[in-house]
Amino acid sequence: MLEELGLPFEVMGVNIRAREQFAPAILALNPYGKIPILVENGRPPLFESGAILLHLAETHRRFLPVAGPARAETLAWLMVVLTSLGPFTGQAHHWTELAPDPPEAARAHSVALVARVYRLLEARLSARQFLAGSEYSVADIAAYPWIARHRWAAQGLEDHPHLARWFAEVGARPAVRRGMDVPRGVTLD
Numbered sequence: 001m002l003e004e005l006g007l008p009f010e011v012m013g014v015n016i017r018a019r020e021q022f023a024p025a026i027l028a029l030n031p032y033g034k035i036p037i038l039v040e041n042g043r044p045p046l047f048e049s050g051a052i053l054l055h056l057a058e059t060h061r062r063f064l065p066v067a068g069p070a071r072a073e074t075l076a077w078l079m080v081v082l083t084s085l086g087p088f089t090g091q092a093h094h095w096t097e098l099a100p101d102p103p104e105a106a107r108a109h110s111v112a113l114v115a116r117v118y119r120l121l122e123a124r125l126s127a128r129q130f131l132a133g134s135e136y137s138v139a140d141i142a143a144y145p146w147i148a149r150h151r152w153a154a155q156g157l158e159d160h161p162h163l164a165r166w167f168a169e170v171g172a173r174p175a176v177r178r179g180m181d182v183p184r185g186v187t188l189d
Contacts, residue, residue: 001056003064003182011183039164042188050082053138063138074132077139079118081131081146088113089146092153093130098164112154118160121147129169136170144170 002009014020014035029037030047038046038055046052055116057064065071092110095102121143124131131139147167150157157164170176 001053001063001138001179002171003054003095004141004173005060006175009055013183037045039066041083048094049086049142050078053142054079057138062102063141065135065137070133070135074139076154077124077131078142081139081142084113085117085121085143085146089149093149095150111154114155118132118150118155120165121166122160122163125166136173138172140166144176145180 006170016035020026021035026035026037027033029039029045032047034047036047036049036052038052040046046055054064064074088110092107092114095107095110099106121131128134130136131143144167145156147163148171157167171180
């Protein structure tokens with residue numbers, strides 16, 4: 001979102017596998033110990049991805065309709081990403097790659113939850129260019145990084161041609177390419 005808005009920013013890397021998110025300096029910014037955290041001059045720190053995206057969209061009046069049905073639709077799809085796609089993908093990643101001796105039932109359940117969201121997104125994108133309709137929005141900005149990690153959730157885009165089309169189109173945006181390269185030189189796959 002910061003790249004899309006053309007805003008200058010600095011990134012401070014936080015290694016969550018080393019539990020750096022619980023360092024006193026991070027907890028002072030977000031007592032929940034989660035990232036991302038947006039620190040703007042003269043404002044209290046803002047945390048939670050959705051809150052940050054909404055704040056930036058509303059402040060800069062971009063990527064979120066101001067009112068009416070288009071706003072409601074955009075917010076609904078943003079909530080799908082924030083409450084299902086993101087958390088389910090994270091859980092699937094835990095049970096498919098990170099947990100020692102993961103129970104098969106947990107792995108299968110988490111992968112099935114992600115597959116359900118992928119089917120929903122596939123159906124949605126079969127009739128629309130972007131998640132909230134014909135305009136690129138905060139819903140697409142929030143969804144793209146999770147879809148970029150589809151292998152974390154044992155998913156493939158080859159079975160979802162409309163989602164694959166959306167993924168390629170969004171991924172071709174210069175701001176998305178720059179944003180996905182932050183922090184520079186770090187590979188997440």
